[in-house]
Amino acid sequence: MSETSITVKNGQLVTPDHPTIPFIKGDGIGPEIWQAAQEVFDAAVHSAYAGNRQINWLPLLAGETAYKKTGQWLPDETLSALDHYLVGIKGPLTTPIGQGHRSINVTLRQKLDLYACFRPVTYYPGTPSPVLHPERVNIDVFRENTEDIYAGIEADVDTAEATDLKALLGHYDQLAKVRFPDTAAFGIKPVSQEGSTRLICAAIEYALNHDRHTLTLVHKGNIMKKTEGSFKKWGYDFAETKYGQQVFTMAEYDRLRDAQGKAAADSALEKAKAEQKLIINDVITDNFFQQTLLHPENFEVVATMNLNGDYISDALAAQVGGIGIAPGGNLNYQTGHALFEATHGTAPQFAGQNKMNPTSLILSGAMMFDYLGWSEVATLIRNAIKAAIASQHVTADFATDNQATVLSTSAFGAYVANLITSKITDVDE
DSSP: OOTTSOEEETTEEEOOSSOEEEEEOOSTTHHHHHHHHHHHHHHHHHHHHTTSSOOEEEEEOOSHHHHHHHSOSSOHHHHHHHHHHOEEEEOOOOOOSSSSSOOHHHHHHHHTTOOEEEEEEEOOTTOOOSSSOGGGOEEEEEEEOSSGGGGOEEEOTTSHHHHHHHHHHHHTTOGGGSSSGGGOOEEEOOOOHHHHHHHHHHHHHHHHHTTOOEEEEEEOTTTSTTTHHHHHHHHHHHHHHHHGGGEEEHHHHHHHHHHHOHHHHHHHHHHHHHTTOEEEEEEEHHHHHHHHHHOGGGOSEEEEOHHHHHHHHHHHHHHTTOGGGOEEEEEOTTTOOEEEEEOSOOOGGGTTSSOSOOHHHHHHHHHHHHHHTOHHHHHHHHHHHHHHHHTTEEOGGGOOSTTOEEOOHHHHHHHHHHHHHTTOOOSOO
């Protein structure tokens, strides 16, 4: 490892003063939002450390840009660099729907085993929202990132794979459950105990380390009992076994209620809250969507499987202003690998117009700096974004009235960077 390489020692990330951070600009609007975001990142690092620390940015290719230059959608050199340097950041990448190459995002997460998709969802005052009280949303979503539908195990209609699967279902007397077997395509949904518990472990550790008091396991275990139902069971068992007195689970509540009555269970729950234990509960997925619209303040940290988490993270982002402001990271807390990203698409119809919102990527960068241990940088970035939105110096999508100063993508990046360098970020973190 070179002196610019981030390493892991005794389970902890070690970040040198001049780390090499790979970045992928992305496709469509990616280069524009990256340019704006990098200006903010560099300003924040310089402001925080006065030149004593600095990022060595390493450009990498992936997506349509890579394909045009190299004939590969994900060049081996890109994957190798992300593996070597551990931590990277990227813009949106092109993936065709229903045909063509597999999602590059999925491939990166699988190849680097980035098993936790972490999406913190919070409201920045002044952001336009479709709900009455977006300020009540402050939910950290941990989505399992390598199993479930991301396994990519599918069989198309009238293929040998589909025929073999139908034969297997017939062997186990399950084929009758397929309503139209002759015209059915198939997908397989693997959910493992190991994959589930390492994701839930990440969510628990985060909750305990960030003064969060509730962790909710979101699942559809009432229907998919062997996969999503097991996710719930494994989560409760793991929490009770590994964390003991640090947590109180609703599985424990149910056992107490059955053995000693509801009053005893209620008393134990209240005692656990008073002792500030982490309360771990669970909610059926469809009910979760309803409850996060009605009472989002009841949820703090969420752990769920891949497909649920895909829907949940975008739906919650909509409540606080949309995925244009939603940051995200894909992490392996065991190896240290992490890839932070804009959570929106490439929007090719707007490419080159210099008017799209770069906030998702900027806030994903703040997450990255937190992960690196450079919390001073992350705080500067978030406070500057808050100040820009509060003063309505925003891109067109965030302009809430005629008094707003509507900025281009590059101008917004420059404005936020100037707030940081001028130290005009008097908004509390």
